[in-house]
Amino acid sequence: MLIFTTASELSTALAAERSAGHRVGFVPTMGALHAGHASLVASSVASCDRTVVSVFVNPTQFNDGSDLDAYPRTPEADAELLRDAGCTHLYRPTIEDVYPAGTAAPSAAADLEYGALTTRLEGAHRPGHFEGVVQVVSRLLDIVRPHVLFLGQKDYQQVAVIRHMIGQLGLEVAVETVETVREADGLALSSRNRRLGEAERRAATVINRQLAGIVTGLNCGWPARELERLALAALRAHPLLEPEYVEVVDGDTLLPYQDGAPAREVVAATAVHAGSVRLIDNRTLRPPNP
Known part of the structure; x- marks a missing residue:
């Protein structure tokens, strides 16, 4: 594995x-890698x-400075995981290398129109987050110029935003979404999980159970709004959990899913605080309401 800093x-x-005719795949990450990244x-x-992985904690997608400071950084363990997984090119840049003109420099990607893709769900609760995401991803794609970009389903909204950005900018890169990897008890793997205390870690398993319940309910024809209400109530009932939202949305528009409406995919998405740690997760259903 070759390591680059510029x-x-x-x-x-x-x-x-x-x-030389080699097909290049790219996996952008912020480090603190785990089996999901692998x-x-x-x-x-x-x-x-060839597989390129970037490890860069991007400051422009954090709307909370303390969250940026607390984000785990494990460079040695990251390199070992990537070497074992088959990464051929590791990119570990400085902020100045990614943003030579400064983080406040204009970004064509951030100036695009995204509509509900960036104003709802995470966009509503983390102002400026997706502007930072498209800023850094567009810059990294310009550096790497991969044939395929690999993204995780756990960040479903982020994938939708990046797909839209790539289409609007006319970039010649395919996007492959990889299924969320979960612990044996169903908790979605996340770099933030290592910040959970023992009690919070146990409590966090409720998140996936509620999302799975929503998908089961949709399969049985239950109303989406009622399923949202029940899941929110169950999450709020736990003393260590504080949900920000639970929504059932159309996977393409991220607008609230209307019962019985045709859709390629329906997504049950949530963001929940387990103690002081904010976790996101989702479950998908295809086709909806069979």
Whole structure:
């Protein structure tokens, strides 16, 4: 595995790979890697000749400075995991390398119109978050120029936003979404999980159970709004959990799903505080209301 700290060196190396006819896959991460990230790398390794992984804690997508400061950083463990998973090129840049003109420099990606994709759910609770996401992803795609971008389903809204950005900018990169990896008790793997205390970790298992209950209810024809209400009530009843939202949405528009309406995919999404740690998760249903 080759390790790069500058965009210029990485771009030069990858230009040679593409000239040699090698297919390049890319997995952007913020580090503190776990088995979920390893599954993204494995997906790239399975279909691409070269796999690039970036490890960069992007400051522009944090609307809370304390959350940025608390984000776990484990560079040595990250490198070991990536080497074992088959990563060929690791990019570990500084903020100055990613944003040579400064983090406040204009971003064509951030100026696009995203509609409900960025104003609802996470967008409503984390102002400015998706502006930072598209800013950094568009910059990383410009550096790496991959054939395929691999993203995790756990960040469902982020995937939808990035797909829209790629389409609007006319970038020649395919997007592959990899299924969420879960612990044996159903908790979605997340870098934030390591910040959970023992009691909060046990409490967090309720999140997946409620989402699974929503999907079961939708399969049985229960009204989406009623399922949202029941899940919110169950989460609020737990003394260590504080939900921000539980919503059943159309997977393409992220607007509230209307019972019986045709949809490619329906998503039950939530954000919940377990103690001081904010967790997101989702479950999908395809086709809806069979």
